[in-house]
Amino acid sequence: xxxxxxxxxxxxxxxxxxxxxxxxxxxxxxxxxxxxxxxxxxxxxxxxxxxxxxxxxxxxxxxxxxxxxxxxxxxxxxxxxxxxxx
Numbered sequence: 001x002x003x004x005x006x007x008x009x010x011x012x013x014x015x016x017x018x019x020x021x022x023x024x025x026x027x028x029x030x031x032x033x034x035x036x037x038x039x040x041x042x043x044x045x046x047x048x049x050x051x052x053x054x055x056x057x058x059x060x061x062x063x064x065x066x067x068x069x070x071x072x073x074x075x076x077x078x079x080x081x082x083x084x085x086x
Contacts, residue, residue: 005029009038012055013036016064020044034060 009029010021026040037054047068054063070078 005036005038008036008055008059009040009053011059012053012061012064013042013066015059015061016066018042018049018066023074041069043072045072048075065075
């Protein structure tokens with residue numbers, strides 16, 4: 001995957017209001033002559049999110065859609081109960 005796409009994706013998500021992104025996972029991206037369409041997931045201090053965004057080569061947002069999959073505390077509690085046998 002192109003580092004340019006990853007950097008522009010992080011900058012675009014921070015413009016929307018999602019800072020301190022951890023574990024950015026770009027599942028799919030498509031490059032056109034004037035824009036990028038990107039789909040993926042990320043984690044921050046509030047929870048786990050999925051996103052679909054479209055932006056031009058300068059980082060200007062054309063379309064953005066971000067959904068929370070689960071809050072961090074709930075996800076960690078579920079993983080602890082499922083994977084810990086104690």
